[in-house]
Amino acid sequence: KNQVEQSPQSLIILEGKNCTLQCNYTVSPFSNLRWYKQDTGRGPVSLTIMTFSENTKSNGRYTATLDADTKQSSLHITASQLSDSASYICVVSLMNNNAGNMLTFGGGTRLMVKP
Amino acid sequence: DARVTQTPRHKVTEMGQEVTMRCQPILGHNTVFWYRQTMMQGLELLAYFRNRAPLDDSGMPKDRFSAEMPDATLATLKIQPSEPRDSAVYFCASGLGQVYSNQPQHFGDGTRLSIL
Numbered sequence: 001k002n003q004v005e006q007s008p009q010s011l012i013i014l015e016g017k018n019c020t021l022q023c024n025y026t027v028s029p030f031s032n033l034r035w036y037k038q039d040t041g042r043g044p045v046s047l048t049i050m051t052f053s054e055n056t057k058s059n060g061r062y063t064a065t066l067d068a069d070t071k072q073s074s075l076h077i078t079a080s081q082l083s084d085s086a087s088y089i090c091v092v093s094l095m096n097n098n099a100g101n102m103l104t105f106g107g108g109t110r111l112m113v114k115p
Numbered sequence: 116d117a118r119v120t121q122t123p124r125h126k127v128t129e130m131g132q133e134v135t136m137r138c139q140p141i142l143g144h145n146t147v148f149w150y151r152q153t154m155m156q157g158l159e160l161l162a163y164f165r166n167r168a169p170l171d172d173s174g175m176p177k178d179r180f181s182a183e184m185p186d187a188t189l190a191t192l193k194i195q196p197s198e199p200r201d202s203a204v205y206f207c208a209s210g211l212g213q214v215y216s217n218q219p220q221h222f223g224d225g226t227r228l229s230i231l
Binding site (some may be wrong): 031032041042043044045046049051089091093094095101102103105106107 | 214
């Protein structure tokens with residue numbers, strides 16, 4: 001069964017500190033892995049998209065890594081800001097196999113950055 | 116800055132009523148997605164269209180849900196009849212690639228639906 005597990009479920013850090021969020025998946029065949037940031041009451045915003053061959057991708061203070069062998073990804077946030085407080089969602093896409101359920105979603109990590 | 120626009124932002128109605136949610140994708144995007152988000156289930160893909168043609172609606176309850184794209188600037192998601200378990204936030208997203216492509220999807224801010 002295709003699954004995406006995110007950890008931790010929630011995290012509180014102090015402003016200025018770094019943090020790392022984890023995403024483990026069992027999706028196969030794998031197409032790509034996306035990280036989204038979702039502010040309360042808003043739609044998700046794409047942070048990074050990584051394919052099988054990519055190990056790391058950055059978007060400002062956000063850096064995502066991917067290990068396709070162990071089926072693990074992480075999202076590292078550097079020098080956190082209050083505006084980083086949000087939910088972070090990991091989504092894994094299946095290769096096109098004419099089947100349904102082509103996206104598998106993680107349950108998200110809720111991050112709170114405190115002053 | 117181009118955005119996906121969803122209307123209404125909030126909808127409260129009684130069980131059994133028809134609900135229509137609308138989405139205006141970003142101009143030039145040829146793929147439109149409908150998602151549902153609840154506290155219990157998280158995000159789920161309901162359906163998506165490419166060049167206005169439905170490609171996959173396997174995530175959508177067929178008996179009461181229908182999705183259409185009458186033109187390139189409007190996508191609709193209808194629920195008839197609505198039930199309390201349909202209460203959720205419904206998101207529309209648009210992009211330039213299929214669901215498994217490496218193109219980013221741009222989300223609207225959702226319709227928060229409450230069925231009493």
